[in-house]
Amino acid sequence: MALLSLPTFLVACVAFLLFIFVWRREGTHGLLLPPGPPPLPIIGNILQVKLWDLPTSLSRLAEQYGPVYSLRLGPHPIIVLHGHEAVKDALCGQAVNFGGRGRFPIMDNALRGYGIVFSHSQRWKQLRRFTLMILRNLGMGKRSMEDHIQEEAQHLVQALTQTEAQPVDPTFILACAPCNIISSILFKEHFDYQDEEFLQLIMLLNENFSIVSSFWAQLYNLWPSFIHYLPGRHQKFFKNVQNIINFILERVAQHQGTLKPEQPQDYTDCFLKRMEEEKHNPYSEFNSENLVAVGFNLFSAGTETVTSTLRLALLILLKHPEVESRVHEEIDKVVGRDRVPCMSDRAQMPYTDAVVHEVQRYINLIPSNLPHAVIQDTKFRQFFIPKGTTVFPLLSSVLYDSKEFTNPQRFDPNHFLDKNGSFRKSDFFIPFSIGKRACLGEGLARMEIFLFLTTILQNFTLKPVVDEKELSTDPMFNGFLNIRQSFKLCFLPRLK
Known part of the structure; x- marks a missing residue:
């Protein structure tokens, strides 16, 4: 030619x-x-x-x-x-x-294509409906789940106390708390904060969120059929995913050996029971691939988002010690030092509630x-x-809508307070998205963030390691997640 x-x-x-x-x-x-x-x-x-x-x-x-x-x-x-x-x-x-x-x-x-978050059509509908039902049955949004989070918050306080007011990067300590909540939902299992297998899981989750937010991941998403076979960080990502899946598979296998269908103890038991009920249905979505993928979804979303929010809340408070002082005052007034914070306290703590909302808005x-x-x-x-x-x-x-939030680039709890100092709701507060694809764990995450943060501030004063002017809350990378700098701080016990 x-x-x-x-x-x-x-x-x-x-x-x-x-x-x-x-x-x-x-x-x-x-x-x-x-x-x-x-x-x-x-x-x-x-x-x-x-x-x-x-x-x-x-x-x-x-x-x-x-x-x-x-x-x-x-x-x-x-x-x-x-x-x-x-x-x-x-x-x-x-x-x-x-x-x-x-x-x-x-x-x-x-x-x-397995699981909830990245699935489609009937698979997504069935698994989401089932998961919401089981989470509610296991106490999400109820007093029993609140009790469990309060108990975990005390484990978190104990771990922070063991730092003995020395400089520490809080990332992995903070991650232990929400990761244990997910572990208890999936497997009715609680890990010690020094457990090596548990810390390895947290490291894998943390590293993968960093990779998926990287420039390299953006390139992968543009030309996956080409880049998939090249060396790069995506290869580490897939290896980490398989290691997380192996962690889940090991526990699923243990549950299969101890399952009592008439007395399911956790999400995995409930899913295995449904698998048995539908084993003759060739179109059933209740199979081991979906069980493992849902476990991966819950560990990933349920650990990293809460951890990042708590970590960045501490970073912001280091930059704004006057805000931390006001939260301390409100906690002392409403909760005191002799009992743990609870969700019913939130209605009497408008400033703290505004701070929590503003943290989530600001970190975007x-x-x-x-x-x-x-x-x-x-x-x-x-x-x-x-x-x-x-x-x-x-x-x-x-x-970051400037019509709803005055000077949205600035951290300001007054964005969620009215002129009388009462908490002000906003339809623009949608960090968990809205509609049918909104985060199914929103209620759990909001409960964890409030209870973990207020319990930390009830027990500790935050001390920066460097001058507060050297701390930056600006993102280092703005990809899938807003990734901020790592930092260290000291947790100083508050005297009772």
Whole structure:
């Protein structure tokens, strides 16, 4: 075959770009795709964004193209929702249509579509419904779960006391508490804070969240079929996932040998019982692959998000000692030193409640949200979104809305207080997302954050190791998670 002449080649390139432009602009029935920057072949719009700070780049593009716009990250079309109205209209107003899970190749390849967080359709519906039911039966949102968290908080206080007011990175000590809560739900098992296997699990979880938020993971998600076979941090990620799965499989095997279906003790027992009931159903979603993947989901989300929130709360309080002092005063007034904090105290502790909310707003832990997808061709406002298109509902654009939160870039508990000092709720407070894909463990996480943090501050004063001006609360990397610097502090026991 003769080679194309240069003029013919140029005409072909122009025709291709025109095709892409028309395809992006026109939908069906006269509707248009959302506007957006013109993409280049293969790489799309990645030259117009910073992969190491994608949420900020997406917010800046919204200033030009509006609250609903489209772009291509690599070869894949993305719809971005920016601002409270757009996010709420989609995730609540059209919850079913926007209830799919968007592409997240590094997790899709790790779990192969099993579990809750990254699954679709009937698998997701069945496993989510079952898991919510079992979590409620095991006490989530009830006094029994609160008692368990309070007990774990005392283990946490004991571990912090053993640091003897010496400088310490709090990451792994803090992680032990929420990880033990998840372990008790899954396996009815409690680990000592010095247990090597337990600490190894926490290290794997922590490292994987760092990897999945890295620049390398962003590249993997753009071209997984190519990068998957190259050396890089993603290979460590997959190895860590398998080690976590092995940890879970070992305990599942133990449960299979001791299961009493009439007396299930934990989530694993309940799942194994359901597996036995549906063993003759070839379409059942209750199988060992889903059990292990759900365990992975619960350990990952239930440990790292609470740990990061607590760790960053301590960092923020080191930067704002006047806030810590006011929280101490409120704890002493409402709770005192002779009993442990409880959830009913929160109504009488508006400033502390405001601090907890402001920490979650300010740290903006998952800025881009987990990717959603439309499950069918969808009309949204005046636009057309094709079935299967990935959607980014930017949580950062809601949590940092300047109309709702005065000077959102600044940490200020007054964002959640009215003029009388009473706690003020806000519809813009959605760190756990909203709609059908909102975090199923939100109630548990909020209870843990409040009880663990207030118990720490009831018992300790925080002392920085360096001058507070040297501490930075700015993200080092803004990927899947907002990753902040590591730091050390001293936990000084408060005299009773």
